Amino acid sequence: MEKIQSAIAKARASRQAPRNLSDPAAKLTRVTPPAVQEAWDGIEAVTLNPRELQRNRVFTLNACDQSTSFDMLRTRMLRQMRAEGWRRVAVTSPDQGCGKSTITANLALSLARQADLRTLVIDLDLRLPALARVLGIANPPQFSEALAGDAAPEERLRRVGDNLCLALNGAAVRGSAELLQRAEVAHVLDRIERALAPSVTLFDMPPMLRGDDTLAFLDKVDCAMLVVEAEVTPVADVDRCEQELGQNTNVLGVVLNKLRHTESGSYGYGYGS
Ligand SMILES: Nc1ncnc2c1ncn2[C@@H]1O[C@H](COP(=O)(O)OP(=O)(O)O)[C@@H](O)[C@H]1O
Numbered sequence: 001m002e003k004i005q006s007a008i009a010k011a012r013a014s015r016q017a018p019r020n021l022s023d024p025a026a027k028l029t030r031v032t033p034p035a036v037q038e039a040w041d042g043i044e045a046v047t048l049n050p051r052e053l054q055r056n057r058v059f060t061l062n063a064c065d066q067s068t069s070f071d072m073l074r075t076r077m078l079r080q081m082r083a084e085g086w087r088r089v090a091v092t093s094p095d096q097g098c099g100k101s102t103i104t105a106n107l108a109l110s111l112a113r114q115a116d117l118r119t120l121v122i123d124l125d126l127r128l129p130a131l132a133r134v135l136g137i138a139n140p141p142q143f144s145e146a147l148a149g150d151a152a153p154e155e156r157l158r159r160v161g162d163n164l165c166l167a168l169n170g171a172a173v174r175g176s177a178e179l180l181q182r183a184e185v186a187h188v189l190d191r192i193e194r195a196l197a198p199s200v201t202l203f204d205m206p207p208m209l210r211g212d213d214t215l216a217f218l219d220k221v222d223c224a225m226l227v228v229e230a231e232v233t234p235v236a237d238v239d240r241c242e243q244e245l246g247q248n249t250n251v252l253g254v255v256l257n258k259l260r261h262t263e264s265g266s267y268g269y270g271y272g273s
């Protein structure tokens, strides 16, 4: 554990230098250089099916009552990220099934409704990739092969509209923890970031208590959001994960998902840090 943590601290320190932006807010605003526009135009577009999204509890394609809680979460997240100059967010949870992929998908479409932002979303829960299914995209190109250096990244991406880019996986990956720790992964992500200049990148991560994939990846993000399942995730697990996240990155907040009783009605997404 000591080793992982010192490696993470070292990698973060070396990465932070160029990311220390003099005017972080300016970098989150969309000014599209021609090369970036060309890179986005070159990505194969997909169309999302609104009914399929609804079925999977993704409500943010258009503004509506059910999108409000996610839009508020998005806005709070953006405000904090702008203030700090953060652009990469890991979405993780103590265990499986807390709602990481559902929340990532909702945040992605909510962010995409902000025309002045470019959003990149990457499914890194390689043991249980689910983002493509949640978004209703059948047979997505396997992005993990690009991470491994076996395919050109731009061929493994899909675009929704003109400002949301998706890196998805249709099949689980063996040795996912080792893959995520390979040096090439950082290079591939940097290359995609340079080409597409996303304002925000969301990473749908594996659960923290099922392996070391997430912990080992935290040096590559600026901050993390912890999704916990109301009345299911043990408090001790929340504490442990929040503490581990706090030691290795900036904690953006804890999202309390699947609340049964909320002021607004059926869905509750508490948020606090
Ligand atoms: N707020 C919610 N209320 C009810 N069910 C939810 C909610 N959020 C997610 N779910 C459901 O819980 C299951 C697990 O969600 P998922 O996003 O796949 O979790 P994870 O990515 O953390 O494993 C899915 O069936 C999803 O539709």
Ligand SMILES: [Mg+2]
Pocket (backbone or CB within 6 Å): 100, 101, 102, 125, 128, 129, 130, 131, 204
């Ligand atoms: Mg998931």
